[in-house]
Amino acid sequence: xxxxxxxxxxxxxxxxxxxxxxxxxxxxxxxxxxxxxxxxxxxxxxxxxxxxxxxxxxxxxxxxxxxxxxxxxxxxxxxxxxxxxxxxxxxxxxxxxxxxxxxxxxxxxxxxxxxxxxxxxxxxxxxxxxxxxxxxxxxxxxxxxxxxxxxxxxxxxxxxxxxxxxxxxxxxxxxxxxxxxxxxxxxxxxxxxxxxxxxxxxxxxxxxxxxxxxxxxxxxxxxxxxxxxxxxxxxxxxxxxxxxxxxxxxxxxxxxxxxxxxxxxxxxxxxxxxxxxxxxxxxxxxxxxxxxxxxxxxxxxxxxxxxxxxxxxxxxxxxxxxxxxxxxxxxxxxxxxxxxxxxxxxxxxxxxxxxxxxxxxxxxxxxxxxxxxxxxxxxxxxxxxxxxxxxxxxxxxxxxxxxxxxxxxxxxxxxxxxxxxxxxxxxxxxxxxxxxxxxxxxxxxxxxxxxxxxxxxxxxxxxxxxxxxxxxxxxxxxxxxxxxxxxxxxxxxxxxxxxxxxxxxxxxxxxxxxxxxxxxxxxxxxxxxxxxxxxxxxxxxxxxxxxxxxxxxxxxxxxxxxxxxxxxxxxxxxxxxxxxxxxxxxxxxxxxxxxxxxxxxxxxxx
Numbered sequence: 337x338x339x340x341x342x343x344x345x346x347x348x349x350x351x352x353x354x355x356x357x358x359x360x361x362x363x364x365x366x367x368x369x370x371x372x373x374x375x376x377x378x379x380x381x382x383x384x385x386x387x388x389x390x391x392x393x394x395x396x397x398x399x400x401x402x403x404x405x406x407x408x409x410x411x412x413x414x415x416x417x418x419x420x421x422x423x424x425x426x427x428x429x430x431x432x433x434x435x436x437x438x439x440x441x442x443x444x445x446x447x448x449x450x451x452x453x454x455x456x457x458x459x460x461x462x463x464x465x466x467x468x469x470x471x472x473x474x475x476x477x478x479x480x481x482x483x484x485x486x487x488x489x490x491x492x493x494x495x496x497x498x499x500x501x502x503x504x505x506x507x508x509x510x511x512x513x514x515x516x517x518x519x520x521x522x523x524x525x526x527x528x529x530x531x532x533x534x535x536x537x538x539x540x541x542x543x544x545x546x547x548x549x550x551x552x553x554x555x556x557x558x559x560x561x562x563x564x565x566x567x568x569x570x571x572x573x574x575x576x577x578x579x580x581x582x583x584x585x586x587x588x589x590x591x592x593x594x595x596x597x598x599x600x601x602x603x604x605x606x607x608x609x610x611x612x613x614x615x616x617x618x619x620x621x622x623x624x625x626x627x628x629x630x631x632x633x634x635x636x637x638x639x640x641x642x643x644x645x646x647x648x649x650x651x652x653x654x655x656x657x658x659x660x661x662x663x664x665x666x667x668x669x670x671x672x673x674x675x676x677x678x679x680x681x682x683x684x685x686x687x688x689x690x691x692x693x694x695x696x697x698x699x700x701x702x703x704x705x706x707x708x709x710x711x712x713x714x715x716x717x718x719x720x721x722x723x724x725x726x727x728x729x730x731x732x733x734x735x736x737x738x739x740x741x742x743x744x745x746x747x748x749x750x751x752x753x754x755x756x757x758x759x760x761x762x763x764x765x766x767x768x769x770x771x772x773x774x775x776x777x778x779x780x781x782x783x784x785x786x787x788x789x790x791x792x793x794x795x796x797x798x799x800x801x802x803x804x805x806x807x808x809x810x811x812x813x814x815x816x817x818x819x820x821x822x823x824x825x826x827x828x829x830x831x832x833x834x835x836x837x838x839x840x841x842x843x844x845x846x847x848x849x850x851x852x853x854x855x856x857x858x859x860x861x862x863x864x865x866x867x868x869x870x871x872x873x874x875x876x877x878x879x880x881x882x883x884x885x886x887x888x889x890x891x892x893x894x895x896x897x898x899x900x901x902x903x904x905x906x907x908x909x910x911x912x913x914x915x916x917x918x919x920x921x922x923x924x925x926x927x928x929x930x931x932x933x934x935x936x937x938x939x940x941x942x
Contacts (some may be wrong), residue, residue, distance in 0.1 A: 356397060357716060383401040385628075385921075385924070388906075393889055394889060394890065395890070398885035399717075400869040400870070401717040402719030409860050412856050417856070420439050438847040440560070441837070442835055447832070454625075455561025455818070456623050456625040461804050461805070464801045466540075466769075471794055472588070475533070477534065482908050483595055484527060487904060488721075499516040510591050524708075530920070582764060583771065586771045586773055588791045592787060593791075606891065608782070608889050610885075610908070611884065612781050612782070616729060619843045620646035622673035633691065634831070635837075644746075644839075646659045648729065657745065660689060662837070665725040667723050667724075668696060668723075669720060671872070673719060675720065680702060685702060701850055729867075732790070732843040733790045740796075741755065742757075786912040787847070834850075834851065842913075862941065869881050881909075881913055901925075906921055
């Protein structure tokens with residue numbers, strides 16, 4: 337694509353009704369109010385708008401909004417390269433480690449730095465601890481209470497009554513005799529599963545700080561590896577701290593299997609809640625120290641050696657497993673965003689990646705924004721639409737399981753096997769036994785399956801921890817001590833491209849950089865929540881969450897008056913995407929001059 341295409345008007349008919357656009361306008365004015373807490377304005381938020389037909393129990397329309405503009409990328413051009421990771425990690429208040437790692441990968445590529453094996457392994461261990469913390473927190477502290485006795489009895493008492501009589505199929509694993517017992521244990525603040533999750537997240541953070549020094553914004557992750565050293569004693573302490581996650585992973589998977597299977601049996605309509613065609617993309621995770629060299633030239637090779645496979649599924653079909661092609665196909669559109677794209681000169685425009693793959697004028701390497709007084713009349717969000725080869729996709733911890741299972745490219749492992757239809761786990765316990773269980777690729781993709789896969793993601797992370805502990809022990813035993821290489825004058829000059837193709841617990845994460853003589857000229861970040869809760873695409877394709885909401889039926893039964901309506905089915909669909917920012921739902925009732933506002937619990941209780 338030429339410069340003219342990149343700078344031409346991106347405005348098309350958004351398809352958002354005047355009613356929802358009016359509500360969004362009110363929200364935007366509220367975000368700019370001087371009375372708004374400055375910390376909340378800085379942190380950003382997500383808002384979901386739905387127009388519902390309660391009589392026919394359907395969601396008629398949905399629009400997802402990111403507000404306000406965060407713009408961390410604008411802080412990075414011209415900065416010292418040593419500062420980039422510390423600044424970019426602040427793009428998230430709870431995911432600093434993964435942003436620091438994505439930034440390190442990005443600069444390693446641009447500066448031709450290859451970290452030592454021990455540094456790569458330590459980064460994998462730190463990443464896995466953050467995943468254990470975040471997924472556990474989501475399953476039992478944030479989204480879990482949506483399936484608790486407190487909520488189920490208040491919104492669908494008929495289901496609660498059935499739960500009291502329903503035996504748990506996996507009681508021999510988790511110890512809860514009935515489904516009602518599980519729901520009681522999910523009660524917010526009081527239930528045993530809620531309390532247990534708080535203890536387990538604390539363990540994951542302790543393990544992280546033992547190796548990384550600080551959580552969540554560790555300064556030990558740097559371009560070239562990690563700045564910390566590790567001894568065999570520390571590694572053994574780490575192994576002991578994390579060991580209880582073996583049984584906990586199996587128990588968590590069994591708990592959510594019991595909950596979701598029961599709810600689908602008593603109310604088959606739940607299969608439609610948050611239902612979507614399968615369109616998933618992930619860059620893979622956990623670099624293998626024998627293969628990762630940070631170069632774009634070899635990224636297809638070292639990408640396929642990751643324990644989580646880089647791949648894309650579109651319309652239910654596996655269409656790509658090459659990291660370079662996944663990157664080259666990215667396009668970010670601002671058709672319905674309050675952001676305005678800056679024009680690039682012919683000299684600035686990047687037309688191909690380092691392997692010669694064509695790059696769109698809308699690729700993140702070519703994205704720069706500018707201030708403008710002209711407002712796009714179709715804009716409804718400060719977010720954007722990130723697509724791959726013109727198609728929308730969703731991201732999440734579940735994407736890693738799905739893609740890895742289907743692609744069957746995972747390195748040989750005694751703890752994890754990809755079969756093409758499942759991921760099989762064999763987790764070692766403290767008693768030298770093995771816990772064997774399996775996650776199967778589901779026939780239908782919906783809200784329940786997103787969270788079910790997220791429960792099995794605990795086992796995925798624990799498996800990779802075991803692999804990397806084994807490797808670290810061998811490296812230390814052989815005398816390896818080096819954990820990083822310095823940023824030095826290595827002869828890299830002129831324009832260099834870097835990209836950190838990584839991930840967070842909520843899905844893929846990427847940092848793109850353009851350097852000019854080792855000085856940052858452009859820096860762009862894509863985070864999972866801004867992808868899932870993005871805008872419509874340039875072809876007017878709905879964002880992942882918008883699609884899921886349109887397919888969500890209203891199953892909630894306990895309300896005599898519309899003002900008693902809780903919107904729990906809408907809330908569960910939103911939570912299935914695990915948004916990482918303050919989030920609210922605004923539900924317009926068709927035929928009534930009434931807006932129901934609900935806060936979605938996405939705040940981590942530190």
